Amino acid sequence: MEHASLAADFVKNDERAHWHDRSLWFVRSKRDKCAHALPEWELLRETASQIKLHLMSQLDRYLEEFERNATRLGAVVHWASDAAEHNQIVHDILLSHGVRKVVKSKSMLTEECHLNPFLERHGIEVIDTDLGERIVQLRDEGPSHIVMPAIHLKKEEIGELFHEHLGTEAGATDPQYLTEAARQHLREKFLGADAGLTGVNFAVAETGGIVVCTNEGNADLGTSLPRLHIACMGIEKLIPRAADLGVFLRLLARSATGQPITTYSSHFHGPREGGELHIVLVDNGRTDLLGSDEFRRSLNCIRCGACMNTCPVYRRSGGHSYEATVPGPIGSILAPARDAGHYHSLPFACSLCGSCTDVCPVKIDLHHQLLTWRKELALRKLVPWRKRVAMKLAAGVLKRTWLYALAGRFGRAMLRWMPRFLIYHRGNPWGKQRELPPAPKRAFRQLYRQERKRRGQS
Amino acid sequence: MKVGLFIPCYIDQFYPHVGMAVVRVLERLGVEVDYPEAQTCCGQPMANTGCADTAKPLAEKFLSVFEPYEYVVGPSGSCVAMVRHHYDELLHGRSGFDELKAKTFEFCEFLTDVLKLERIEGAFPHRVGVHQSCHGLRELRLGSSSEMNVPPFNKTRILLEGLRGISFSELSRADECCGFGGTFAVAEEAVSCMMGLDRIHDHEQAGTEVLTAGDMSCLMHLEGLLRRQKKSMRVMHVAEILDAAAGEAP
Numbered sequence: 001m002e003h004a005s006l007a008a009d010f011v012k013n014d015e016r017a018h019w020h021d022r023s024l025w026f027v028r029s030k031r032d033k034c035a036h037a038l039p040e041w042e043l044l045r046e047t048a049s050q051i052k053l054h055l056m057s058q059l060d061r062y063l064e065e066f067e068r069n070a071t072r073l074g075a076v077v078h079w080a081s082d083a084a085e086h087n088q089i090v091h092d093i094l095l096s097h098g099v100r101k102v103v104k105s106k107s108m109l110t111e112e113c114h115l116n117p118f119l120e121r122h123g124i125e126v127i128d129t130d131l132g133e134r135i136v137q138l139r140d141e142g143p144s145h146i147v148m149p150a151i152h153l154k155k156e157e158i159g160e161l162f163h164e165h166l167g168t169e170a171g172a173t174d175p176q177y178l179t180e181a182a183r184q185h186l187r188e189k190f191l192g193a194d195a196g197l198t199g200v201n202f203a204v205a206e207t208g209g210i211v212v213c214t215n216e217g218n219a220d221l222g223t224s225l226p227r228l229h230i231a232c233m234g235i236e237k238l239i240p241r242a243a244d245l246g247v248f249l250r251l252l253a254r255s256a257t258g259q260p261i262t263t264y265s266s267h268f269h270g271p272r273e274g275g276e277l278h279i280v281l282v283d284n285g286r287t288d289l290l291g292s293d294e295f296r297r298s299l300n301c302i303r304c305g306a307c308m309n310t311c312p313v314y315r316r317s318g319g320h321s322y323e324a325t326v327p328g329p330i331g332s333i334l335a336p337a338r339d340a341g342h343y344h345s346l347p348f349a350c351s352l353c354g355s356c357t358d359v360c361p362v363k364i365d366l367h368h369q370l371l372t373w374r375k376e377l378a379l380r381k382l383v384p385w386r387k388r389v390a391m392k393l394a395a396g397v398l399k400r401t402w403l404y405a406l407a408g409r410f411g412r413a414m415l416r417w418m419p420r421f422l423i424y425h426r427g428n429p430w431g432k433q434r435e436l437p438p439a440p441k442r443a444f445r446q447l448y449r450q451e452r453k454r455r456g457q458s
Numbered sequence: 459m460k461v462g463l464f465i466p467c468y469i470d471q472f473y474p475h476v477g478m479a480v481v482r483v484l485e486r487l488g489v490e491v492d493y494p495e496a497q498t499c500c501g502q503p504m505a506n507t508g509c510a511d512t513a514k515p516l517a518e519k520f521l522s523v524f525e526p527y528e529y530v531v532g533p534s535g536s537c538v539a540m541v542r543h544h545y546d547e548l549l550h551g552r553s554g555f556d557e558l559k560a561k562t563f564e565f566c567e568f569l570t571d572v573l574k575l576e577r578i579e580g581a582f583p584h585r586v587g588v589h590q591s592c593h594g595l596r597e598l599r600l601g602s603s604s605e606m607n608v609p610p611f612n613k614t615r616i617l618l619e620g621l622r623g624i625s626f627s628e629l630s631r632a633d634e635c636c637g638f639g640g641t642f643a644v645a646e647e648a649v650s651c652m653m654g655l656d657r658i659h660d661h662e663q664a665g666t667e668v669l670t671a672g673d674m675s676c677l678m679h680l681e682g683l684l685r686r687q688k689k690s691m692r693v694m695h696v697a698e699i700l701d702a703a704a705g706e707a708p
Contacts, residue, residue: 008648017652025631032604041607310605312635316649349646351639351653352506354596358605371544374508383508387641391504395512398467398498399519408471429647434654434682437472444470444477448493451478 003349007317021315023151028309030258031359038254048247049363052300055240056290062205062238063281069208073270075277083113086282090115090197090230091122093278097228099124099194105212105219106130107199108146108303109232109282112325115197126197127189129218131182138165144319146326147256147305152318186218196222200233201302202248203279206241209269210279213252213262220266227275231268235281236299248302251361255304285338294372298333300362307356307366313349322346329356329366336373344382347373408443415439460490462527464562466537466674467499473674479701480533480565486704487573497523501548502540506640510548517548525554529572530562533697535594535672538564543597564598565697566672570613577620580703585625587666588615589657589680590633591673600672604632614672614696621703627664634660638679654683661691669693 011017035041055062067077078093080086086109094102102119104110104126116126116137128137132149136142138161143149150158155173162168168181198219202211210231212219223229239248253259271277289295308314308328319327324335324343332346347370356366377383397403415423416439424431442450461484465477477493484491501516520541524530532538541562549555569575594600594614601612618624637643637653644650658680661669669684669691671677677693684691694702 004646004648007646011648011652014652018656021656035605036607038607312637312653313646313649316652348642349649351592351635351637351642351646351650353592353635353639355592355603355605355633355635358596358603371506371508374506375510376508378508378510387507387645388509391507391509391512395501395504395509395516398501399515401496401498404467404498408467412471429644430682432647433651433686434679435685436682437468437678439472440474442474444465444474445493445495447474447478448481449495451481 001323002345003317003321003323004345006321006323007313007349010318010321011316017316017318019154020152020318024309024315027148027257028306028359031255031306031309032258034254034258034260038250044247044251045361045363048251048302048361049300051239051244051247052362053297055238056236056296056299059235059238059290062240063235066203066205066208066238067281069206070203070210070270070279071208073208075208075270075279078278078280080280080282080284082284083282086113086232086280086284087115087118089280090232091119091124093228093230094119094124094195097195097276099228101125101127101189101193102195102197103127103129103190103193103218103222103226104133104197105199105214105222106133106149107197107232108326109199109234110197111143112234112284113232113282115232127186127193129186129190129216129222130214131179131216134182134186135161142320142325144327145305145308146303152320190221190225193222193226195228195230196226197230197232198223200231200237200279201252202245203233203238204240204242204245205238207269209242209267211245211249212266212268213249213264214266215257215259215263217264220264223266223268224272228278229268229271229275230278230280232280232282235283235286236301252302252304255306255359255361289337294376295333295337295369297364298330298337298369300364301330302362304361306359306361310355310359311350312353312355313351317349322349329370330364333366333369333373336377340377340380340382344377347371347377405443405445412439412441412443416441459529460492460527461529461531461568462524463491463493464497464500464524464530464532464537465493466532466534468678469533469674472678473695476533476674476695476698479695479697480531483697483700483704484531487569487575489573492527494523494527500537500540502537502544503640505540505544505548514548517545518552520545521549521552521554521558524558524562528561529568530558531565531568532562533565533672533695534674535564535591535598535600536675538562539593539597564594564600564672566594566614566617567598567600569617575617578617578700578703579620580700580705581622581624582618582699582703583623585627585665585667586618586699587627587629587661587664587669588612588618589636589661589669589671589676590614591671591676592633592635594672595633601633617696618670618699621699624703627661627666629660629664631660636676636680638676640675643679650679651683654679658683658689658691662689666691668699670696670699672696
């Protein structure tokens with residue numbers, strides 16, 4: 001479905017749409033306080049952007065450096081060119097270790113690869129251990145936000161869900177009570193798991209180490225209890241040096257939730273004693289972006305979600321209206337790169353306000369990339385033909401000054417004389433909730449000419 | 459100093475009084491103004507829909523129409539941003555294009571940056587709410603955006619601040635988009651109108667009497683919503699306020 005109609009459905013529930021907007025604006029405001037408290041904020045953004053651009057210019061070399069160093073530390077590094085290969089690699093590792101139960105901390109990459117349903121089809125239980133992720137998993141739906149996966153849900157709905165699945169009291173809405181129930185439920189899952197899966201926030205080429213950031217400590221428990229740790233990462237998650245980490249860790253949590261730093265920033269340098277660490281490096285379309293001058297910068301993304309929190313459209317249409325793993329402004333760039341035909345409406349789900357570009361901690365020119373996508377879609381004839389024909393017709397008129405002036409005069413006269421029902425009808429989306437501007441008798445060009453004439457005479 | 463007046467198509471057709479206010483304000487400041495009648499539209503609606511090839515002849519027309527002028531001034535941040543930032547791929551390498559980019563200014567920015575005005579004489583005894591039109595704010599940098607940690611400034615507001623009797627409403631969201639966004643306003647009608655109504659609500663809470671902006675397109679959308687809801691808040695382009703205020707000068 002097109003974003004516009006899913007968004008219209010979301011907006012229909014005015015109270016809920018406003019609640020969603022306010023919840024995310026609250027996060028954006030927290031982020032503002034953090035960003036404005038650091039005098040070097042803009043320098044940090046610029047530095048992060050430069051580091052990522054440098055990395056992308058030599059990604060092949062840095063990936064191999066990372067592989068060498070990670071291997072030296074005792075990790076096993078795997079390379080996957082797409083989602084299917086990634087899923088197969090993970091499954092093979094699990095199979096060879098006889099794993100039946102997996103606990104997973106938040107990883108947008110495994111969402112992107114649809115790893116959970118793949119493993120479940122092969123009889124492996126996968127439990128998401130991030131609270132928000134667990135909630136959407138129990139609801140059998142995807143996350144609506146990359147940092148706050150269940151931000152679209154109210155505590156009453158979570159109370160109902162937990163009552164059904166975890167046996168909490170009916171009608172319970174106290175967040176502390178519900179969280180405690182989830183904690184006990186997840187503790188059991190942690191203890192019974194044969195392997196821990198995590199995402200990766202940063203991988204350091206120079207050291208071969210990886211960093212996982214969480215607020216709940218679930219990645220730490222998930223990798224400390226089972227002996228097998230599989231970490232899955234997109235190849236853009238790399239940074240060159242350990243010294244660069246400070247730049248990104250300071251930007252990430254401030255941008256994401258308005259915290260100075262995530263509660264846990266866990267560094268893994270090879271497997272723990274007696275354990276195994278597998279790192280799966282995934283391309284899945286990233287090298288296509290790398291090869292594109294227009295969209296390369298989108299690989300800077302550190303998945304903080306700030307562009308979603310600030311986006312006036314996302315806040316009012318909800319993450320699910322994008323029908324993509326990553327919603328919001330960055331998702332509207334990444335999704336069409338994967339399947340332009342399916343996601344053609346996303347680059348148009350944007351008023352081009354540019355707030356995402358200014359909020360982005362790694363300086364991705366998001367709204368300009370969305371504009372570039374619109375051009376790309378028009379070239380591939382994926383913009384609705386009515387829009388294209390309308391634009392061609394308009395340009396045909398606007399090219400000829402006399403025709404434009406005449407059409408303007410005619411149009412304004414029609415607006416003045418036509419009965420209201422002929423102007424405000426179903427085919428006029430402008431007029432559904434808005435009045436058209438008043439149609440004056442004279443255009444500016446006529447007024448100006450009269451004025452000059454009058455002056456010439458006086 | 460000869461200024462070629464760039465009056466965007468929808469202002470020409472629907473808001474001629476805004477264009478006339480611009481003429482009067484500039485002339486009062488001693489600027490020689492000329493309106494080349496051959497102009498039509500800068501091509502932004504086509505470009506923003508992705509139809510770059512359709513926008514190209516309009517960009518070429520714009521270049522030839524405004525070639526003779528020392529400055530080009532338009533009362534719309536969005537249309538000026540089109541010329542300055544988005545003509546590159548349409549007119550790259552054309553003779554006169556670099557000059558065009560350098561000499562084209564948004565109305566307020568022309569007053570503050572070229573004429574170096576710090577205040578304008580006049581009185582406007584009303585509570586004014588300034589809507590920060592996004593393209594003026596984040597494309598032309600007519601002010602500091604709330605996302606960035608830079609010293610605060612605002613070229614639109616500084617011009618208004620000098621008027622006697624004026625007061626400003628302070629919003630809970632300083633620079634959120636109104637939801638116009640060109641074809642977005644009709645393609646995503648539901649979200650667009652919700653955004654507009656939210657802006658209006660913020661201004662109502664803050665006691666805005668006159669809602670102003672540097673872009674008439676944002677105001678066209680907001681005024682459309684205000685009129686449908688029969689609200690008393692008035693909308694005026696910044697140029698209209700400066701023009702009306704001068705009439706009140708001692």
